Amino acid sequence: MPRTPAANAERISDLLGAKSFWRIRTIEVTGSTNEDLADLARQGAGSGEVLIAEHQAAGRGRFERVWQSPPGSSISTSVLLRPRREPFVWGWLSLLIGLAVTDGLRALGGGDRVQLKWPNDALIDGKKVCGILSEVVTTEWGNAAICGWGINVSLDESELPVPQATSLLLAGLPTDKDLVSAAVLGRLGDLFARWDAGEDLSAEYAAGCATVGRSVRVHLDAESPDSPSVTGQAVGIGEHGELLVELGDRVEAFAAGDVVHLR
Structure with a gap:
């Protein structure tokens, strides 16, 4: 090429x-x-x-x-x-x-x-x-x-x-x-x-991140797609850049992990 x-x-x-x-x-x-x-x-x-x-x-x-x-x-x-x-x-x-x-x-x-x-x-x-x-x-x-x-x-x-x-x-x-x-x-x-x-x-x-506002799966070990994961709604970004995910009745902050966008 x-x-x-x-x-x-x-x-x-x-x-x-x-x-x-x-x-x-x-x-x-x-x-x-x-x-x-x-x-x-x-x-x-x-x-x-x-x-x-x-x-x-x-x-x-x-x-x-x-x-x-x-x-x-x-x-x-x-x-x-x-x-x-x-x-x-x-x-x-x-x-x-x-x-x-x-x-x-x-x-x-x-x-x-x-x-x-x-x-x-x-x-x-x-x-x-x-x-x-x-x-x-x-x-x-x-x-x-x-x-x-x-x-x-x-x-x-x-x-x-x-x-x-x-x-x-x-x-x-x-x-x-x-x-x-x-x-x-x-x-x-x-x-x-x-x-x-x-x-x-x-x-x-x-505002510029497509992850916020959609359903996501967060793999807790970013190196392994087979690691334990949680599924919820990404609702925002924390003060230190964490991803805020609504999991049922609580919002949890993830400082690391591999995110999959769900349809």
Whole structure:
């Protein structure tokens, strides 16, 4: 499958505008953009660093799962953040990235076909288009958050890692990597600034999350689809990003777990 041109840091910065929070660098190939920025954080780099790679040779997802795609078919992005807020609320960062990715793709023409499944699964027509991994790094200058995501851009059906995945190309959405990167980074910059200033974004996240308001099954062990589960109605998002599920006569908060949307 022919690949779209590589991401261009200067063009992305121009699209974001002179007041952008981000300092962007693009590279052709690396082991892991998260690992690269973790090293940068340990050297004292500040909040706002962005690294975008055309290919990761050792990309990772949650639970140490391998996240790889053919060279040039995806955009792998990591950002370095040093939040001022207490570390116990940093779990919000993964949720905000999920919201930034889905809102960015909606703005590029995806509309209601793009959905966010709690906590941070970006879906197009019900299929996953993006993987997200956030990590905390300890440095001499305090803790830093390294937040990474990989968006399937131009994979064809034969290249998809699983049948439940898709790409921007297959979904008929723009495959211009600069436009996609700018759309996501622009939204994330706004969300992070407001959250870091102490704003409660739970209602805004809930409004953009397709999980809220529907019947769900929550598997308590996210790594195992055969783990114990509960079924109920997702009714909201807690102050720390938990999914609030109505179970009969009570509402329970789930900080982790794998969610299945029920029809």
